[in-house]
Every structure is written in structure tokens, then in C-alpha cells.
Amino acid sequence: MEKRGNEHASPWTPSERELERRQIRRALTKRKIVIASLSSLIVISLLATVVVTSPGFQVVRQTFFDFHYGQVVIKTVSRGILVNLLLTIVASILIGFIALVLALLRTTKSAALVPFRFLATVYVDIFRGVPLLLVILLVGFGVPALRLTGMTNSVLVLGTIAVVLTYSAYVAEVIRSGILSIHPSQRAAARSLGLSQAQTMRHVVLPQAIRRVIPPLLNDFVSLLKDTGLVSILGVTDAVRAAQIHASRTFNYTPYVVAALLFLIITIPLTRYTDKALHRTYSAQNAQGEA
Amino acid sequence: MSNVLELRNVRKSFGENVVLHDISLAVPEHTATVLIGASGSGKSTLLRCINLLESIDDGAILLDGKEISDPGIDGDAVRRKLTMVFQSFNLFPHKTVLENVTLAPIKVHGKSKEEAMEIATLLLSRFDLLEKADQYPDRLSGGQQQRVAIIRSLAVNPRLLLLDEVTSALDPVLVNEVLSIVRDLKGDGMTMVLATHEMGFATQVADEVCFLESGTILERGPAHEVLARPQHQRTQDFLKRVHEAGRL
Ligand SMILES: Nc1ncnc2c1ncn2[C@@H]1O[C@H](COP(=O)(O)OP(=O)(O)O)[C@@H](O)[C@H]1O
Numbered sequence: 327m328e329k330r331g332n333e334h335a336s337p338w339t340p341s342e343r344e345l346e347r348r349q350i351r352r353a354l355t356k357r358k359i360v361i362a363s364l365s366s367l368i369v370i371s372l373l374a375t376v377v378v379t380s381p382g383f384q385v386v387r388q389t390f391f392d393f394h395y396g397q398v399v400i401k402t403v404s405r406g407i408l409v410n411l412l413l414t415i416v417a418s419i420l421i422g423f424i425a426l427v428l429a430l431l432r433t434t435k436s437a438a439l440v441p442f443r444f445l446a447t448v449y450v451d452i453f454r455g456v457p458l459l460l461v462i463l464l465v466g467f468g469v470p471a472l473r474l475t476g477m478t479n480s481v482l483v484l485g486t487i488a489v490v491l492t493y494s495a496y497v498a499e500v501i502r503s504g505i506l507s508i509h510p511s512q513r514a515a516a517r518s519l520g521l522s523q524a525q526t527m528r529h530v531v532l533p534q535a536i537r538r539v540i541p542p543l544l545n546d547f548v549s550l551l552k553d554t555g556l557v558s559i560l561g562v563t564d565a566v567r568a569a570q571i572h573a574s575r576t577f578n579y580t581p582y583v584v585a586a587l588l589f590l591i592i593t594i595p596l597t598r599y600t601d602k603a604l605h606r607t608y609s610a611q612n613a614q615g616e617a
Numbered sequence: 618m619s620n621v622l623e624l625r626n627v628r629k630s631f632g633e634n635v636v637l638h639d640i641s642l643a644v645p646e647h648t649a650t651v652l653i654g655a656s657g658s659g660k661s662t663l664l665r666c667i668n669l670l671e672s673i674d675d676g677a678i679l680l681d682g683k684e685i686s687d688p689g690i691d692g693d694a695v696r697r698k699l700t701m702v703f704q705s706f707n708l709f710p711h712k713t714v715l716e717n718v719t720l721a722p723i724k725v726h727g728k729s730k731e732e733a734m735e736i737a738t739l740l741l742s743r744f745d746l747l748e749k750a751d752q753y754p755d756r757l758s759g760g761q762q763q764r765v766a767i768i769r770s771l772a773v774n775p776r777l778l779l780l781d782e783v784t785s786a787l788d789p790v791l792v793n794e795v796l797s798i799v800r801d802l803k804g805d806g807m808t809m810v811l812a813t814h815e816m817g818f819a820t821q822v823a824d825e826v827c828f829l830e831s832g833t834i835l836e837r838g839p840a841h842e843v844l845a846r847p848q849h850q851r852t853q854d855f856l857k858r859v860h861e862a863g864r865l
Pocket residue numbers: 631634636654655656657658659660661662663
């Protein structure tokens with residue numbers, strides 16, 4: 327983003343008129359700040375009054391926002407969220423790799439790869455269309471039931487596999503849309519310089535495509551982190567499961583709120599960053615002014 | 618003088634739409650063949666067929682006497698010898714000027730990074746663009762971008778250079794800096810086929826001018842004949858229109 331005007335150290339002596347304008351601009355900015363603060367103050371105090379004076383407030387506070395109980399459970403719940411984080415990181419590496427292969431297969435024109443292209447399409451159709459929770463249950467409980475030798479029974483590993491299976495399909499589609507969004511003239515230019523199909527993909531199309539889909543990929547990353555909470559259903563002691571264990575013992579739901587807050591601490595910076603990245607991509611494409 | 622490029626009765630259609638009818642053409646070494654004709658007459662399609670970006674539907678294309686229009690031919694190997702510059706520049710936006718120019722020499726022609734840099738530096742400084750080497754294309758003017766695109770094509774030392782209306786997307790004031798490169802190349806003896814609407818420029822560089830209309834070469838010959846004394850009524854009409862548009 328360019329700075330509007332030349333408020334700081336302009337290379338020329340500003341004219342009378344420009345100085346006047348700057349004065350007006352500053353006054354307008356000040357007014358905007360005052361209005362925004364006033365309106366925020368009013369809205370927030372109104373909300374606070376309504377909440378605090380409402381009849382159920384005390385009960386709600388004790389059941390959901392018990393500060394002392396929160397301090398007691400935060401240790402185990404944080405240990406749980408480390409599991410979510412670990413799962414997210416391991417899964418996203420695997421997803422990135424598998425999704426890239428799927429996206430390349432789905433966009434290839436090579437005759438030898440036709441069967442794989444077909445399989446990749448079927449794969450994506452299936453795993454985009456089935457609820458993640460079902461996949462987790464199928465893999466987490468179904469695979470051990472097969473009693474395959476050498477197959478792990480670790481719920482953590484099986485849960486990760488289920489998440490990877492599903493998210494690879496989502497991410498493959500995001501990457502594929504990026505690949506398809508690159509104008510054919512880029513390919514033509516690369517091919518006419520003698521680059522092969524594969525080299526054109528590797529050096530010209532893919533780098534631009536990935537850059538273009540970074541914002542939606544970050545979105546998927548945030549969703550992935552949240553969805554790792556679903557593997558708790560297999561008995562993985564992640565943040566959700568840890569909170570659940572506490573809550574079911576005491577019938578106090580503060581542990582859930584603690585888990586939610588811990589998720590937010592990670593996801594809010596990520597979503598803010600995604601917004602920024604999106605804005606960057608957007609303004610790079612529309613370098614035509616700010617209006 | 619041997620022919621670098623030869624087209625024999627080339628035909629091309631998109632479905633029902635026949636875009637090239639029975640085109641024959643010979644381009645001897647060190648000569649420039651200029652294609653003129655209204656928009657939609659088939660100039661780009663002809664160039665794209667020569668570059669094997671499109672396949673032809675009949676006839677033959679020969680590069681140095683070897684047929685390159687056979688279905689089994691290795692298109693990549695052919696394109697290593699002839700390159701094309703496009704109306705819309707098509708620089709790679711994620712690569713710097715230098716990276717744009719060195720990509721093909723390194724990846725396609727197996728040059729070392731140092732060799733490729735040397736070639737690129739030489740060409741960029743010859744055409745006054747060395748100071749832009751580390752910039753990204755979106756920081757360059759249209760004229761500069763197109764000059765980089767031409768340099769990028771030259772860096773692979775092509776046997777034949779194809780130029781498709783390389784100045785049509787440019788502001789009039791930027792046209793000349795691009796055309797002057799092409800004039801220099803002509804002086805170097807580069808073999809070229811180019812489509813253009815710049816008739817003054819065509820007169821300067823063309824060894825042969827071909828007037829295309831609806832996919833047929835209606836009239837051909839030396840520039841001073843086709844452009845100055847066109848025989849065919851259609852050619853006269855076309856040149857008059859171009860003249861009125863202020864580009865002669
Ligand atoms: N990929 C394509 N598919 C279908 N028709 C095409 C395609 N490319 C070009 N054409 C048609 O071929 C004709 C010639 O186009 P073109 O070669 O671009 O002409 P010129 O470059 O002289 O303006 C036009 O009628 C155009 O619509």
C-alpha cells in the first residue's frame with residue numbers, strides 16, 4: 327500500500343493550497359477518530375449493561391467462566407492443544423505434498439497419466455463430498471477392525487490419516503483452481519522458448535498459481551487446525567477431549583471455554599494474516615487507486 | 618541461400634472455420650518476411666502454426682529442409698530453434714528481468730548459470746536495459762517489457778525469430794524503441810517472420826511482404842512493390858485504411 331499524498335517530508339515545498347488541504351485532512355481524521363471512539367464506547371457499555379444485568383448472568387458466569395476452575399484445567403487443556411498443533415503441522419506437510427500431486431494429475435494432458443487423472447478425480451469427488459467426521463470414524467474404528475498385520479492401532483495416527491485424506495482433496499482443488507487461473511499466454515511464452523510441458527509447469531505456471539492461492543490455503547490451514555478437534559472422538563487426548571474429561575466430571579463448562587480461547591489465540595492471528603495476504607493479492611491485481 | 622523456413626500448402630481450420638487456406642511461403646536465411654493484413658486475417662495463427670503451438674490440418678512446414686509438421690515430431694526440440702515474441706509481451710511476472718532472460722538458456726539449452734548471465738548481460742546492455750536487470754516486469758514500461766521479451770527470445774540464439782504484432786499493445790511514443798531493436802536484428806542478419814501494422818517499418822526491414830486476407834496470401838512481393846504499388850484492389854483498400862489510421 328502506498329501512502330496517500332506526501333504527508334511526510336515531501337521533496338518540494340508544499341503550496342499554500344496543499345498546506346490548507348493537509349490541515350483539513352487532519353481535522354477530518356480527528357473527527358473520524360472521535361466518532362468511532364464514541365460509538366464504540368456507547369455500544370460496548372450498552373452490551374455490557376445488558377449482559378451483566380440479565381437474570382441468568384450469575385449462573386452463566388459460574389458455569390462457563392469460572393476463573394479459578396479455568397486456572398486448574400488450563401494445564402491439561404494446553405497440553406491437549408499441543409496435540410492439535412502437532413497434528414496440524416504433520417498433517418499439513420502431508421496434505422501439501424499429496425494435494426500438489428493430485429492437482430498436477432488433474433491438470434495433466436499426458437496420455438500416460440490418463441488413468442491416474444481419472445483416479446485423482448474420483449478421489450477428490452469422494453473426499454470432498456463425505457463429512458470429515460465420517461471419514462474419521464471409518465478410518466479410526468474401521469481400519470483397526472480389519473486387524474491388518476503391521477497396521478497401527480494408534481488413534482492419533484489413524485486420526486491424522488483421516489484428516490489428511492479429506493483435506494488433500496480440498497487443497498488439491500484450491501491448487502488446481504490456481505493452476506487454471508494462469509493465463510494460457512504464459513504457457514505459450516514458456517513453450518515457445520523451448521521449455522517442455524513439465525518445465526513450464528515447474529518454472530512458470532506453478533510458482534504463479536501457488537502465490538495466487540495463498541489466501542485460500544491459509545483459510546484451509548485455519549479450518550484444518552479447528553477440525554483436528556474432531557479426532558477427539560477417537561479418544562485422542564487433544565484440547566477438546568481434555569476439556570471434555572474435566573467438564574463431564576464437574577458439570578462445569580469452563581474447560582470448553584478455555585479450549586475455545588486457546589484455539590482463538592492461535593487462529594485469530596492466522597485469520598488476520600490471511601486477510602492481509604488477501605488484501606495484498608487483491609491490491610496487486612488492482613493497482614488502480616484506492617477508491 | 619538456403620531456406621530456413623518453408624511452408625507448402627498449409628491449411629488450418631478451427632472446426633468449420635477455415636483460418637488458413639493453402640499458404641505457401643519460403644523464408645531464405647538472413648531475410649525478413651512481413652505479414653500484413655486486417656485483424657482476423659490469420660497472421661497470428663500462421664505464426665503459431667510455425668511455432669508448433671497449433672497443429673496444421675494439411676500441407677507441410679519445413680525448418681532447414683526438415684519437415685516439422687509430422688505428428689510424431691518432438692515439438693520441444695523444434696521450439697528450441699525458433700522462438701516467438703507476442704503482442705502482449707508475456708513476460709513471467711514472478712521472475713526478474715534477468716531471470717526471464719536466463720530461464721530458457723539454463724533449463725532448455727543446458728547453459729551454466731554463469732554462461733547464461735553473461736549472454737543476458739551482453740544483450741541487456743546492448744539494448745540499454747542492464748539497469749533493469751533486477752526489476753520485476755510490472756515495474757517496466759510497455760516498451761521496456763517488450764524489449765525484454767525480445768531479448769529473452771534472442772538469448773536462446775534462435776535460428777528463426779517470429780514476431781507477432783510486437784508493437785500493437787504499445788503507446789505510439791514507445792513503438793520506436795521496440796522497432797529499432799528489430800531493425801538492429803535485421804542488420805545482424807537474423808531470419809525473421811513478423812506480423813505488423815507499422816507499414817513504414819515494414820518497408821525498412823521486409824525482404825518480402827505478404828498481404829493476408831481471410832487466410833489467403835492475396836499479394837506478395839518486395840516491400841516497395843506491395844506497399845507502394847499494390848496490384849490487388851483489396852490490398853489497396855487495406856493500405857488505405859491503415860494509412861487513414863495514421864500508421865504509414
Ligand atoms: N484458438 C482458436 N479457436 C478458434 N478460432 C480461432 C482461434 N484462434 C484464432 N481463431 C480464429 O482465426 C481467425 C484468425 O485469427 P488470427 O490468426 O488471430 O488473426 P490475426 O492475427 O491476423 O488478427 C479469426 O477468425 C479467429 O477468430
